Amino acid sequence: MIAPPCESPFAGRVVFVLGSRRCGTTWLAEMLLAHPEIGGMDATVVLPDNRVPNESVIFGAVVDLWRNACRSDAEGLCDSLGFEGAVAAIRRFCDRMFVSARDRYSPGSTWFLEKTPDNAKRLPIVAAVYPDAWYVEIVRDGRDMARSLTSVHFGPDDVGEAAAEWTRDVIQVERHRWRVPRFRQVRYEDLLISAADTVADLYQWMGLNVDADVRKELDERAGRRVATYGSTDPVGSGKWREMSAEDITAVLTVAGDRLASLGYLDGEDVV
Template structure:
């Protein structure tokens, strides 16, 4: 059984103000090391989709760039919604704050679009903190399309604990994964356009899954688009020096103590999402 709905209706409320990106923003959700960077890069295959392209170093490795835009604006949002009347955003009112934040974000997205792909009319935004900021994002971008990518938490914990920016202990990493899923469950009712996909399913058929997303949001799928997705799909991003092959199930390389720590931190979610089904070594 999966606790994450696959598809929600396409109708959505209007943006809080006039917007050049009305109905043309994709927000990628997911925990760190869930594959969301790769998903965002697949979406950028479309000629009409712009966003933060990865940086390629002199060794050929691709490193993600993230806007961090919504996290940077969280203090403004909470200031506008506080009860103490302190702070300049208080005087905007809630609707005024949403409109002001939308105008600011649209301007920044337009600047990114003009830098990376000037002819595009859509934006993909991916930052790992997006899931926890949905109470704000859903009001500023009620017309956006939200795609949640989730992955086996055991693989996430193993990868995150081995990454330079993650917790060193796999149990703590698994707890972070579980927390992101809890936030998704708590907040996803706030958005009207929502789709979820397993990383493992995306990995099995990245081209067709990406084309499905394009069809869902109404972007044209041409032979040129298919070729562009096929070209990007094998590109490895955010590896942070790891040399092993991309894939799922690498949690099996962990010892029994690490597996137990992950299980203690995230067993409920692993079971609910079906990751413990038919897994004698879980």
Template sequence: MGSDRPVFVVGCPRSGTTMLQLMLHAHPRIAIPPETRFLLGAYTDRASFGDLREPANRRGLAEWITGTRTAFGDLGLDPDAVVEEIVTGPPTLGSALGTVFRAYARRFDKPRWGDKRPAYLNNLVPLLRLFPDAQIVNIVRDGRDCVASLGETPWQQGKDVCHAISDWARAMDSSAYARRILDEDSYHEVRYEHLVADPEPELRAICRFLGEEYDPAMAEPARLADVAVPSRKSWHRLTHEPVTTDRVGSWRERLEPWQITLCEAKLGSRLRERDYPLSGAGSPWWRGPGRVHHLHYAHVDGPRRTVAARRGLSRLRDRLRPVEELAYRPPSPRELLPG
């Protein structure tokens, strides 16, 4: 009998989180949905839903979760059934959200559930307030490959390359924070390059962390891509193909020399900490087209650091005032009865 702790896949965007989602979803006991995108919004706006001890307020929350402004439609669930299950379930925000994930797992006749979203890595405190016993799997990839891949996504079009560089820097800082606050039973890191080069030993290590038996189907995630990756997400097209090392180190061809120089100037210490050797390629930053971006980086990254500082103050305020009851509670046998 395996664990019933929820599983969350995190990482910098374009680190392989969707591939890892599919690998875990291939396990016979685990269901990890496509990005739901309602968890953090529900947490941020939790006051607007009112006291969840009132069934009417739980219904309002449930209708927001299952509404058209979230990605609930990608889950293939009956919204009316999910609304009723939330209304009759335990009166906490984590329980309402967990009800959706549990329903998704039932769709595949699996007992264990979780979620995947890169943004959770920078929001571990809210995640753990909602799911205190969560197990977090963080996938780490060479920052230069992440920057190159981010530059090809629809949501980065028109943005300065500094945004992608800052994304990876924040993700590595959040990873360091996770290692400080979480024990080895709650947090596990996997290296993208190792996972694609030889999936089985890395997946076995993840299964040991999760308290599950390894299943060979996990090494063939492309078989599930049609089921667990929405077709509209064209940037995930490679998940429909076999696991490959073709993209490892592809930053050498995909980034211009000045972009490589800028990446290594801004990410150098973090790359070295992760044993990603620097190339030293390109001209010094103060020469060529990269100099403007080098000076612009502080304007992009600075406000993001301010956001992180505000989150730190918010965490301190939470410690100084009574903590809301937010955590997920498994439904009682009575709450599981139809009607």
């Protein structure tokens, strides 16, 4: 059994969803929350015409504490607590926030799900604070991600910049996945084919029972549109083909190597 850095109400019962923006993290979180044992903040906020992501961004709040704990001169938190004590203090803070969120959004659940895309670039911090957690990374074709991210109001205008963000996040998780023993990677494209089966497999990996009621809830959520931001296009993959040749080249220049290593490129895909 993997031990947390301190006594915890969620020992071995936290799930982190990792992945870049516009790669399906919200959809995957919405699916995982179908299980009655998994609680946390609602994955989406329901608006009249959409469901938009709802995120804690909690590890953005503890970055300064982490930097203070990792000072090369050993001053700061480590001077009083030591490094292990500082990590335990951060864990207690996060657990307290998670308990409050659990009790507000899903009282009665025993697990907690945390999904914030920025966690991908903070994986060393997250892994140190939650070594006992379960980590699920969702990966999407970076060309589709770049097209999607540049189409929403909070994304960059340049597809190359969007592709660079995707590449950074994928590399960051690859580089630090050794820190998290409980790790699985799923593809956005697999969710499109069979979201309910994919998530049911994740439940079983985590030791959670999948009964008829859970399957029914998974099936209902699988077709739920989330984070569309006004788009009426059908959900799907391969929409990058609608981009101009210039934009596709810009994406490949930045992300081509990583797309190839993940199996997203073949000879016909290169412009």
